[in-house]
Amino acid sequence: MKNHRIFDVQPGRSEAELHDFLCKLKEKDRVRVVCIDLSSPYRRLIQMHFPNAQIVADRFHVVRILNYHFLQLARLLAPTLKSNRGYLAAMRKAPERLSSKQKQRLDELFETHPVLQPIYQQMHQLREIMNSKH
Structure with missing residues (x-):
């Protein structure tokens, strides 16, 4: 080491x-x-x-496990997510990497299920922390 x-x-x-x-x-x-x-x-x-x-x-696998559990929680709170891959893709993607269409999808999702917005924010804040090398 x-x-x-x-x-x-x-x-x-x-x-x-x-x-x-x-x-x-x-x-x-x-x-x-x-x-x-x-x-x-x-x-x-x-x-x-x-x-x-x-x-x-390794960080990659930790972030992957965290994302999995955050998305499982989101699916429990909004069962319609299971059948909508567009929403799931937007939830997985980091805010700074979202296309305008994905931003629009997320806004629609958060309007319908406001409880998901803090989950999305926490998921990506934690991802940022875990991806930090120092």
Whole structure:
């Protein structure tokens, strides 16, 4: 970490695909940090093979999980969102990147469901914080 370098990236998504690679690594007890997405199989593998490592989620996956949960909340509060991909696309997009048509869609959505506007604002404020590198 002090050199800001990635040690290794290994393809594979299942325990079977990664097991041989992880078993061949030496001095696994010296590994201090492992960065993964937060899937349960990966966490189990890391805990099994790197007992002293701290598991860290990369920002991309954290933002993705946060957005997912914010949009799930929005769907609960406004069930019509499930069937309207245009509204969902506008909700996902950062305010500064919205087209004029998407801004119009969001205004319509917030007029119909005012409770969604603070959710949208919080979702993107949190995204900005999570995307900050310092």
